[in-house]
Amino acid sequence: MARRWSENARMLGKLVVITVGMFSFGYAMIPLYKHICEITGINILALGETQVPGASSKAKPNSQVDVSRTITVEFDANARGPWEFKPELRSMTVHPGELATVMYEFQNVQDRTMSAQAIPSYAPRQAAAHFNKLQCFCFSQYTLAPGEKKSWPVAFVIDPKLPKDVTTITLSYTFFEVGASTPAAPTAHLSVVPSGVEGS
Structure with missing residues (x-):
């Protein structure tokens, strides 16, 4: 009888240790989870709720954006062949360090398949x-x-280290058919406006 009681006591002790270990592990998971999220860049709002950076107005602003400057980006398209190719916008104004996107539209107006x-x-x-x-x-x-028609994005950031005297940049594309002779890149036109002088 005493032997059985001793075995039961040992079993109870093991169960208590396992239970305490499980609760301890559960509490340890919260700081561990937070640490993992800090490493991966995911912020914790509450237990079971996450925030992806940039998905909320609470996200920290990009400190690399130079709001004291604006750059005019002009978009140009050259179609070297029988197809239609053009930017969605002719120009936009951005701050250095700011992420911007412009769409380019293309259509193959030929009666044959082409690669370009x-x-x-x-x-x-x-x-x-x-x-x-x-x-x-x-x-x-x-x-x-x-x-066939396609619309393609161009996502870009202008480095804040861009020289101060450059206030306008022209991004130009030449679209050519693969297999034909590769054309030379076009010479884009640009007027450089000195700092502090507003262009026409």
Whole structure:
């Protein structure tokens, strides 16, 4: 009888240890979960509720945006072939460091399938080193059926280190058929306006 009681006591002790361990692990999961979310960039609003950066007005603003300056970005499109190619907007004004997106529209107006690609160029030339494209259709070749239309985004950020005397940048694309002779990149026109002087 005493032996059975001793075995039961040991079993009870093991169950108590397991129960305490489970509760301890549960409490430890909260700070561990927060630590993992801090590493991965996901913010905790409440237990079981998460916030992806940029999805809420509470997200911290981009401290890299230079709101004291504005840059006019002009968009140009050159179609080297029988198709239609144009930007959705002719120009937009952005702050250095600000993420911006413009759409380019393309249509294959031929009665045959074609493969094509775009070549970008910039004016003035020194702007190329400061014009950072995060998404661009010029990175790939595309095959389009007869009459097929496409709209492609160009997401970009202008480096705040862009020289102060550059107030306008022209982004130009030449769209050409793959397999044909590759055309030279166009020479985009740009008027550089000195700082503090507003252009016409």
